[in-house]
Amino acid sequence: MLNEQQIKKLKIQASGICEKTVELIYHGGGGHIGGDLSEVDVMVTLFNYIKYDPKNPQWSGRDYFILSKGHSSETYYTLLSEYGYIDRKELDTYGTFGSLLGGHPNKKIAGVEANTGSLGHGLGMATGIALALKKNRKENRVYVLTGDGELGEGSNWEALMSASKYKLDNMTWIVDRNFLQISGKTETVMPLENLKEKAEAFGFKTVEINGHNFDQIFTALNIREKDRPVCIIADTVKGKGLACAENKAEWHHKTPTKEQLEQLKKDMAEYRKELA
Amino acid sequence: MEKEACSSAFSKMILEEAKINKDIMVVCTDSRGSAKMGTYPDELPEQFVEMGIAEQNAITVSAGMSYIGKKVFVIGPASFYSMRSAEQVKVDVAYSHNNVTVIGISGGISYGALGATHHSLQDIALMRAIPNLTVEIPSDATQMRAIIAELLKAGRPTYIRIGRNAVPVLYHDMSEIKIGKSNRWFSGHDAAIIACGQLVCKALEAAELLKKEGIDITVVDMHTIKPLDTSMIGSVAKECQCILTLEEHSIYGGLGGAVSEFITQNIPVPMKICGIPDEDVPNGTDEEVFKYYRMDPEGIAKKVKDLITIKTTCKNE
Numbered sequence: 001m002l003n004e005q006q007i008k009k010l011k012i013q014a015s016g017i018c019e020k021t022v023e024l025i026y027h028g029g030g031g032h033i034g035g036d037l038s039e040v041d042v043m044v045t046l047f048n049y050i051k052y053d054p055k056n057p058q059w060s061g062r063d064y065f066i067l068s069k070g071h072s073s074e075t076y077y078t079l080l081s082e083y084g085y086i087d088r089k090e091l092d093t094y095g096t097f098g099s100l101l102g103g104h105p106n107k108k109i110a111g112v113e114a115n116t117g118s119l120g121h122g123l124g125m126a127t128g129i130a131l132a133l134k135k136n137r138k139e140n141r142v143y144v145l146t147g148d149g150e151l152g153e154g155s156n157w158e159a160l161m162s163a164s165k166y167k168l169d170n171m172t173w174i175v176d177r178n179f180l181q182i183s184g185k186t187e188t189v190m191p192l193e194n195l196k197e198k199a200e201a202f203g204f205k206t207v208e209i210n211g212h213n214f215d216q217i218f219t220a221l222n223i224r225e226k227d228r229p230v231c232i233i234a235d236t237v238k239g240k241g242l243a244c245a246e247n248k249a250e251w252h253h254k255t256p257t258k259e260q261l262e263q264l265k266k267d268m269a270e271y272r273k274e275l276a
Numbered sequence: 277m278e279k280e281a282c283s284s285a286f287s288k289m290i291l292e293e294a295k296i297n298k299d300i301m302v303v304c305t306d307s308r309g310s311a312k313m314g315t316y317p318d319e320l321p322e323q324f325v326e327m328g329i330a331e332q333n334a335i336t337v338s339a340g341m342s343y344i345g346k347k348v349f350v351i352g353p354a355s356f357y358s359m360r361s362a363e364q365v366k367v368d369v370a371y372s373h374n375n376v377t378v379i380g381i382s383g384g385i386s387y388g389a390l391g392a393t394h395h396s397l398q399d400i401a402l403m404r405a406i407p408n409l410t411v412e413i414p415s416d417a418t419q420m421r422a423i424i425a426e427l428l429k430a431g432r433p434t435y436i437r438i439g440r441n442a443v444p445v446l447y448h449d450m451s452e453i454k455i456g457k458s459n460r461w462f463s464g465h466d467a468a469i470i471a472c473g474q475l476v477c478k479a480l481e482a483a484e485l486l487k488k489e490g491i492d493i494t495v496v497d498m499h500t501i502k503p504l505d506t507s508m509i510g511s512v513a514k515e516c517q518c519i520l521t522l523e524e525h526s527i528y529g530g531l532g533g534a535v536s537e538f539i540t541q542n543i544p545v546p547m548k549i550c551g552i553p554d555e556d557v558p559n560g561t562d563e564e565v566f567k568y569y570r571m572d573p574e575g576i577a578k579k580v581k582d583l584i585t586i587k588t589t590c591k592n593e
Binding site: 107113114115117118121124125126127128129130131132133135136154155158159161162165166 | 301322325327328330332333336337338339340341342343344345346363364367368371372373
């Protein structure tokens with residue numbers, strides 16, 4: 001469990017990441033802002049929780065993180081910059097010709113473990129990594145973050161079966177369950193419910209949490225179950241923090257206006273003031 | 277003539293290698309029988325991964341294991357690995373620089389009467405258009421072993437297509453075989469056949485038939501479709517002034533496509549692309565289908581003679 005001080009620290013950090021992500025998208029001329037903002041709190045907690053070394057991205061003792069919902073790269077880039085994998089100058093190239101930081105992450109970027117973008121690949125990649133680590137008798141853990149709309153891809157369910165078959169208890173799958181995809185509600189486009197029962201039926205130890213509650217995220221990341229992979233369904237709000245974008249499918253990929261960015265900055269400053 | 281299946285050559289070799297190198301992993305998709313994996317799964321269960329009938333996931337999981345340093349060979353039907361898993365090969369293997377060897381078995385029309393669902397007649401067109409992917413079609417078991425040996429030394433994202441049946445052994449010395457270097461047979465200047473896979477043998481037989489008629493040709497065994505041995509193609513184009521390509525693949529986009537892309541842009545000479553036409557293939561064994569499309573030695577010899585006529589006409593005009 002996290003204490004009040006730790007939660008406050010995470011809240012402040014997350015509000016900064018939210019702000020910087022929206023700024024990055026504003027200056028870069030576009031990005032998958034909705035899914036970027038729904039994943040901020042989970043991603044910030046992960047970066048505070050998993051083992052890694054930005055000075056040595058290939059450190060053999062690190063945990064592995066795969067952003068299967070590769071389109072939500074702007075939050076990822078912001079965090080990689082915050083932790084020193086990417087320098088500030090590099091981050092500023094986002095959206096320009098020839099930038100290392102494309103719309104989807106690539107292993108050429110320090111800290112990135114998999115080239116994602118096409119949906120339905122991260123779970124299989126995480127399964128392969130976790131399986132090889134297990135065969136090598138390594139203790140490293142593998143975390144993979146998928147979207148919810150992404151789960152329409154059949155390859156995910158193939159991966160779940162194999163992760164379960166090989167008893168990959170060194171793997172945690174997190175779903176950014178914001179209930180929206182580009183065309184509208186996930187439950188209208190292609191219903192996923194009951195997702196928890198589905199994940200359980202596929203052999204995963206599954207919990208549903210509030211994806212904006214740092215204590216719940218932290219507690220869920222600590223779940224270990226012998227011989228079973230873990231699934232965390234993190235209920236989130238698409239566009240979280242940017243008031244005009246919250247829970248709106250049309251903000252799946254959009255550039256905020258200058259006024260909207262300024263409003264967000266004001267809101268975040270106010271929020272941090274309240275916390276202090 | 278001594279015969280051996282490329283799949284048997286692979287399974288025997290990988291079993292011995294994997295006993296020594298514990299990083300070697302073989303991945304199957306309910307395909308251990310058709311891949312002729314024999315005792316491997318029982319002898320080395322820790323180095324064998326069964327993914328069930330899920331080719332897409334098999335490729336991605338292979339890529340993940342490769343990222344951790346495993347030497348992964350994923351083996352199953354060419355038709356499914358190249359098309360159903362095309363995106364996984366593109367994204368997780370080639371684009372992600374994961375050194376997985378994808379082995380497509382029962383390639384081309386090996387599955388015979390099982391039909392178009394099981395034929396892989398578009399795999400080369402698809403695979404060779406993917407950047408950073410090496411594409412191989414060995415013509416015999418020795419080539420298969422030499423390619424695997426080279427990949428074990430230095431892995432690279434690779435697609436290897438092999439046939440189902442035992443094929444004549446054409447080579448006995450593995451040192452003659454290198455990825456990216458074709459093998460030339462004969463030195464005739466009347467025409468050149470550039471072939472790959474099990475049709476190389478038929479091209480050699482056609483060359484013998486033509487020799488009896490006083491026609492001397494060259495046969496090139498182009499086992500590596502990518503990176504293409506353009507230096508050899510340039511040489512035989514210059515020497516023979518006409519080229520017939522021969523492959524167990526659609527006439528679109530395969531070896532013929534690759535050779536013609538080089539020829540038309542560098543050293544234009546008359547060419548004929550011999551492969552499977554763009555139509556439903558009749559049910560039958562591969563041998564019956566080859567005969568139907570005149571891809572037997574007699575038919576190939578006839579096509580070479582027709583090509584030589586075109587070459588002569590062009591010269592005289």
